[in-house]
Amino acid sequence: MTKTNDPGGGASPPVAGEAGGAVTLNVIVPPRHPGRWLAVVILALLALQMAQALAVNENFHWGVFWKHLFHPHVLRGVMWTLILTVAAMAVAMFVAISLVVMRDSDNPILRGLAWGWIWFFRGTPIYTQLLFWGLFAVLFPRLSLNLPFGPEIIGVETKWIVTPAMAAVLGLGFNESAYLTEIFRAGFKAIDRGQTEAAEALGMTRTRIWLRILMPQAMRTIIPPTGNETIGMLKMTSLVLAVPFTLDLMFATNAIANRIFLPIPLLMVAAFWYLAITSVLMVGQFWLERHFGRGHDLPATRGLS
Amino acid sequence: MNAVVLQGIHKFYGPSGTGVHALRGIDLTIAKGEVCVAIGPSGSGKSTLLRCINQLETVSAGRVYLDGELQGYTEREGRFHPLPPAKVAAQRRRTGMVFQRFNLFPHMTAAQNIMEGPVQVKGLRRSEAREMALALLARVGLQGLHDRYPNQLSGGQQQRVAIARALAMEPGVMLFDEPTSALDPELVGEVLDVIKDLARSGMTMMLVTHEIGFAREVADHLVFMDQGTLVESGPPRELLANPQNPRTRAFLSKVL
Ligand SMILES: Nc1ncnc2c1ncn2[C@@H]1O[C@H](COP(=O)(O)OP(=O)(O)OP(=O)(O)O)[C@@H](O)[C@H]1O
Numbered sequence: 116m117t118k119t120n121d122p123g124g125g126a127s128p129p130v131a132g133e134a135g136g137a138v139t140l141n142v143i144v145p146p147r148h149p150g151r152w153l154a155v156v157i158l159a160l161l162a163l164q165m166a167q168a169l170a171v172n173e174n175f176h177w178g179v180f181w182k183h184l185f186h187p188h189v190l191r192g193v194m195w196t197l198i199l200t201v202a203a204m205a206v207a208m209f210v211a212i213s214l215v216v217m218r219d220s221d222n223p224i225l226r227g228l229a230w231g232w233i234w235f236f237r238g239t240p241i242y243t244q245l246l247f248w249g250l251f252a253v254l255f256p257r258l259s260l261n262l263p264f265g266p267e268i269i270g271v272e273t274k275w276i277v278t279p280a281m282a283a284v285l286g287l288g289f290n291e292s293a294y295l296t297e298i299f300r301a302g303f304k305a306i307d308r309g310q311t312e313a314a315e316a317l318g319m320t321r322t323r324i325w326l327r328i329l330m331p332q333a334m335r336t337i338i339p340p341t342g343n344e345t346i347g348m349l350k351m352t353s354l355v356l357a358v359p360f361t362l363d364l365m366f367a368t369n370a371i372a373n374r375i376f377l378p379i380p381l382l383m384v385a386a387f388w389y390l391a392i393t394s395v396l397m398v399g400q401f402w403l404e405r406h407f408g409r410g411h412d413l414p415a416t417r418g419l420s
Numbered sequence: 421m422n423a424v425v426l427q428g429i430h431k432f433y434g435p436s437g438t439g440v441h442a443l444r445g446i447d448l449t450i451a452k453g454e455v456c457v458a459i460g461p462s463g464s465g466k467s468t469l470l471r472c473i474n475q476l477e478t479v480s481a482g483r484v485y486l487d488g489e490l491q492g493y494t495e496r497e498g499r500f501h502p503l504p505p506a507k508v509a510a511q512r513r514r515t516g517m518v519f520q521r522f523n524l525f526p527h528m529t530a531a532q533n534i535m536e537g538p539v540q541v542k543g544l545r546r547s548e549a550r551e552m553a554l555a556l557l558a559r560v561g562l563q564g565l566h567d568r569y570p571n572q573l574s575g576g577q578q579q580r581v582a583i584a585r586a587l588a589m590e591p592g593v594m595l596f597d598e599p600t601s602a603l604d605p606e607l608v609g610e611v612l613d614v615i616k617d618l619a620r621s622g623m624t625m626m627l628v629t630h631e632i633g634f635a636r637e638v639a640d641h642l643v644f645m646d647q648g649t650l651v652e653s654g655p656p657r658e659l660l661a662n663p664q665n666p667r668t669r670a671f672l673s674k675v676l
């Protein structure tokens with residue numbers, strides 16, 4: 116390990132080499148990039164000009180923006196939007212993993228069910244699905260477990276279970292599961308068949324092979340598109356008005372905007388919070404990618420793969 | 421006692437009876453501590469035979485016994501009842517397999533690769549498994565490389581980790597499927613040395629290889645396969661010096 120570059124310039128000091136002899140390292144002068152500096156200057160000027168144009172423009176009502184940025188209804192909206200995003204993605208991942216296993220199974224009934232689920236939820240608009248979930252309690256007023264043609268064992272009013280929040284989470288989650296399934300499946304398919312065989316040869320059971328060998332490797336290819344989907348979900352939560360669910364960020368800012376007849380600053384408030392949450396999600400994605408990239412993203416030396 | 425007994429093994433790939441007939445009635449026994457080496461042209465069924473021994477493939481006909489126990493099935497009144505997957509997994513612990521392409525787990529370090537079987541399958545404590553992994557790495561000449569990921573190791577080093585991983589399960593039989601075919605020529609020797617050591621230590625092994633010189637050196641028993649059949653077998657020196665079957669002669673004249 117005698118690779119380094121010497122920022123100071125001048126003759127570099129001799130370093131002990133692996134064989135014990137002295138090695139004089141190369142003096143590397145970092146190449147210059149005048150074009151990059153020019154681009155930075157031009158972009159900085161443009162950005163300043165744009166910032167000024169925004170800041171002094173009366174139409175943006177920055178006073179109203181600052182006044183409502185931390186409005187209690189807005190903060191409650193941020194919280195609910197986060198809850199909906201996380202809960203819907205959790206539902207979607209759980210369903211998607213089950214669907215991936217089902218589509219891979221030997222049982223033709225399970226395979227068919229998985230196929231049908233994906234066909235339905237990918238083939239109908241999310242808005243329609245959310246409307247449907249909102250009407251679920253009207254369509255099925257009572258959920259109950261019966262003996263076939265016999266008396267009810269346990270039952271409950273649908274409206275206590277499929278609340279608007281639940282309807283929103285299920286609607287968003289089930290729809291998303293169809294897309295995640297395809298992403299997950301591609302991730303598992305990309306793994307060399309030899310990995311399963313090596314694990315089988317060690318005597319590992321199917322469940323353990325999934326959890327210990329296949330999942331961690333699939334994660335690497337699954338995380339970037341799933342991060343995309345999560346950010347998409349964040350914004351898709353603004354559709355839950357269809358249920359109707361009225362506590363999310365978009366509804367909260369719209370409600371205020373309609374009351375004070377100033378849509379622009381409140382749109383900016385909403386945009387600010389969506390951006391803020393997206394940034395946090397991106398940091399999370401970075402850490403996950405680093406964790407599951409272990410063993411792959413290191414500089415490979417020799418050998419296969 | 422015989423470690424491995426194969427009786428009348430047939431293997432079809434694809435719909436039974438109509439697919440590729442990869443094995444056509446193989447009978448073979450390997451005694452405890454014996455090293456059996458299989459040679460033969462490409463496509464003759466050598467890999468398939470190894471994979472039938474540890475149930476990576478199910479046999480279409482015939483019986484595989486390890487330590488006298490029928491593999492994969494219980495037999496009652498002449499009918500075969502497949503064992504549940506958990507039982508099959510348990511039976512696989514009797515054999516260790518080393519693959520041509522190493523198949524190390526890329527998301528685990530060398531030590532973690534070796535610990536995976538003992539911890540997940542045998543329920544060994546991590547600390548014990550780690551000690552065992554370090555000892556095995558030393559045994560295959562890789563002390564100090566326990567924290568390297570597979571893609572930081574050379575091909576020869578990866579294959580030696582793979583051998584250590586298989587040994588960690590303390591199998592009764594080791595199966596090697598062309599362990600040096602994916603290696604650069606200068607790396608072949610280091611892997612063969614490890615296998616030779618194993619043979620000397622009394623490990624029961626079945627090995628598929630194209631290294632005829634190596635086969636002559638380690639084999640107690642050499643078998644020549646062609647088109648899914650066991651054409652000829654015997655002590656390596658005799659078989660290589662004086663092949664009886666014309667197909668063996670044709671093959672040897674090409675590779676020697
Ligand atoms: N999964 C499979 N599906 C269908 N046919 C297969 C499969 N695996 C192997 N075969 C066929 O079975 C026959 C034996 O293959 P096998 O891999 O056992 O040969 P081999 O002796 O190991 O050859 P090589 O020296 O090239 O590795 C070949 O004709 C091959 O094409």
Ligand SMILES: [Mg+2]
Pocket residue numbers: 466467468597598
């Ligand atoms: Mg082969």
